[in-house]
Amino acid sequence: MSVSTWDLCGRSIGLQEPLFLIAGPCVIESEVMALSVAETLRGIADRLGILVIYKSSFDKANRSAGSSFRGPGLQEGLRILEKVRAETGLPVLTDVHEVHQVRPVADVVDVLQTPAFLARQTDLIEAVATSGKPANIKKGQFMAPGDMVNVIAKARTAAETAGTAATLMVAERGASFGYHNLVVDMRGLVIMRDTACPVVFDATHSVQLPGGNGTSSGGQREFVPVLSRAAVAVGVSGLFMETHPDPAQAKSDGPNAWPLDQLESLLVSLLAIDRTVKGDRR
Numbered sequence: 081m082s083v084s085t086w087d088l089c090g091r092s093i094g095l096q097e098p099l100f101l102i103a104g105p106c107v108i109e110s111e112v113m114a115l116s117v118a119e120t121l122r123g124i125a126d127r128l129g130i131l132v133i134y135k136s137s138f139d140k141a142n143r144s145a146g147s148s149f150r151g152p153g154l155q156e157g158l159r160i161l162e163k164v165r166a167e168t169g170l171p172v173l174t175d176v177h178e179v180h181q182v183r184p185v186a187d188v189v190d191v192l193q194t195p196a197f198l199a200r201q202t203d204l205i206e207a208v209a210t211s212g213k214p215a216n217i218k219k220g221q222f223m224a225p226g227d228m229v230n231v232i233a234k235a236r237t238a239a240e241t242a243g244t245a246a247t248l249m250v251a252e253r254g255a256s257f258g259y260h261n262l263v264v265d266m267r268g269l270v271i272m273r274d275t276a277c278p279v280v281f282d283a284t285h286s287v288q289l290p291g292g293n294g295t296s297s298g299g300q301r302e303f304v305p306v307l308s309r310a311a312v313a314v315g316v317s318g319l320f321m322e323t324h325p326d327p328a329q330a331k332s333d334g335p336n337a338w339p340l341d342q343l344e345s346l347l348v349s350l351l352a353i354d355r356t357v358k359g360d361r362r
Contacts, residue, residue: 083273083317086247088214089171089190091131093249093278093317099354100131100318101347102173102191102216102280106333107151108136111160117325117340118168124344125170128351133191134170135320136161140332141177142197149331154181158188165190173216179207186211196220196253196285199231209235210242216280216320218251221290225252225268232275250275251320252311253282260289260298264307269314278317283308285322288336299336301327305346312353319350 085094093100103121108114118134125132138157140150151157157174165172171190176182177198186192192208196218199205208215217235219228228250239246250272254262264286272279286307289298308319324330327337338346 082276083278084276085278088247089131089133093131095273095278095315095317096358097317098130098358099312099316099351100133101125102133102135102318102320103323103343104135105324105330106137106322106337107140107149107331108138108157108160109149109331111163113325114160114164115167117323118164118170120340121323121343122168122170124347128344128347130347130351132170133173134161134164134168135173135193135322137175137332139175139177142195151332154184158184162188176204176208179203182207182211186213189213191216194218196251199223199228202234205231205235206238209239209246209248210244212244214247214249216249216251218253218282219268219272221254221256221262223255225265225271226274228272228275232277248275248277249280249317250277251280251282252286253320254286254288256290260291262286262288262290264311266310266314269311269316280318280320281308281311281316282320283311284320284333284336284338288333299333301336301338304336304338305349308346308350309353312350313357315357 083095121132161172173191175193191214193216199220254264257263287300287303322337323340324337325340327334
């Protein structure tokens with residue numbers, strides 16, 4: 081099945097279109113930090129000529145421990161994301177965990193995202209698909225790549241029934257391998273094209289060690305460049321990469337976050353691979 085090509089935030093995305101990036105801190109820690117990171121990402125986008133979508137969560141519902149930092153919540157989080165969008169000009173993306181969040185979030189952000197743990201939650205998938213906004217649907221760690229065909233089918237059916245256009249992406253973020261470990265089967269990036277959706281590779285969650293630190297997840301960020309290069313060489317439409325100015329102090333997913341000051345140099349090498357694979361379309 082051929083992969084769809086469509087407009088995302090003013091850029092054409094698809095299997096043969098230039099690579100785009102979804103990036104930002106895992107969770108909104110403060111307005112000041114959100115704006116600072118977004119300004120840095122804006123500069124990278126301008127210098128490299130690529131689409132960058134700012135990502136940060138207003139609530140991290142999937143926490144290892146009840147004491148873990150979850151974020152500012154829906155109302156304050158959306159206020160900050162709206163300010164990021166207005167002041168930097170970057171499109172913004174955030175997660176939704178429950179059906180009632182979809183409408184208020186869709187009124188503010190450019191792209192919705194469903195967490196991997198919720199890939200089989202039919203009501204949520206259908207609500208996102210009928211929101212009128214593009215959506216990045218992450219494959220669950222417990223699912224085979226081919227299972228995403230069913231997820232996307234239910235999303236498209238809901239959109240058609242509601243009379244809305246479903247602009248959907250699918251994201252690979254690794255598969256559970258024993259306890260506290262994930263692996264990435266690069267064949268899955270090809271198999272997921274059977275959804276006819278652009279495929280995104282989540283480079284930072286794929287190196288996460290879920291629950292590996294007892295009350296929090298661990299990670300192996302040193303493998304982010306390795307897996308990113310492999311995924312871009314396979315051929316993906318976009319990359320998802322959580323980044324932080326000081327990962328050691330991040331309030332969520334620090335061990336797998338990529339340092340912000342190393343992001344641009346990594347992207348330069350990845351874009352060179354992307355151009356080789358797809359042909360130089362600059």
